[in-house]
Amino acid sequence: MTEEIVKQKFGYTLDNKIINEILSVGVFKSFIKDDIIIDINQPIRFIPLLLSGNIKILREDNEGNDLLIYFLEAGETCTMSLTCCMGTSKSKIRAVAEQDSSLIMIPAQKMHEWFHSNETWRNFILESYQTRFDEMLEAIDSLAFLKMDERLIKYLANKTILNNSNTISIKHQEIAEDLHTSRVVISRLLKQLEKENRIILGRNKIEVLNFK
Missing domain, CATH: 2.60.120.10 (Jelly Rolls)
Structure with missing residues (x-):
């Protein structure tokens, strides 16, 4: 095998x-x-x-x-x-x-x-x-050159490609560690993206809807 x-x-x-x-x-x-x-x-x-x-x-x-x-x-x-x-x-x-x-x-x-x-x-x-x-x-x-919200969008987009799925199983703390920032900042930015109907937040998962 x-x-x-x-x-x-x-x-x-x-x-x-x-x-x-x-x-x-x-x-x-x-x-x-x-x-x-x-x-x-x-x-x-x-x-x-x-x-x-x-x-x-x-x-x-x-x-x-x-x-x-x-x-x-x-x-x-x-x-x-x-x-x-x-x-x-x-x-x-x-x-x-x-x-x-x-x-x-x-x-x-x-x-x-x-x-x-x-x-x-x-x-x-x-x-x-x-x-x-x-x-x-x-x-x-x-x-x-990128602001944190732009880095976050790029990070999530790359994750969907890596996982071959628009649903990402991940904790806010893990994203924060990868992007070298705080969990509070990531949580705030994710909630903003959800308000813009670009993602749907779940328990330890994120569904990416639209990053165009």
Whole structure:
């Protein structure tokens, strides 16, 4: 079953040779929602390839508060962990399961070997860097130029895409932590969006109606 999922999620990008090597050396792991997959200052010994679910990548400020950087979807890898791996340093990010998720963990040294020996793997890594770089620039732009209500709308819209559903199961506190603000601010903004008939608030869930 794992072999089928790996081929389904990565076969369009990677050739059969590297797929077989991934299956040979990779370790299959499952995580439930809110599990910490990689933590800050943790030595990076494995590179995660996400097979199912979603993972959020967070940074921590000097006061210990988390700031959302980007989300990972199935078929992707965390380039922040790749960067730490290449520099043989400790993790600078926290990876948390946004949903129940399954991964195949690749020994860090294999990333170096394959980067030089396999073109499809090298292209996959470089494209991953480009995607994450663009997303990080977008995150910086949001922090610098968007008001909190605009950031909230963008956050909820991204959630509907990730979950493939207009109904999001989430607590106001979780949104506040992801957007680096207070629960009171988020609750107020959500109530305003509900008054504008753009969302419907429920118990620990939000139905997105219209963000045009």
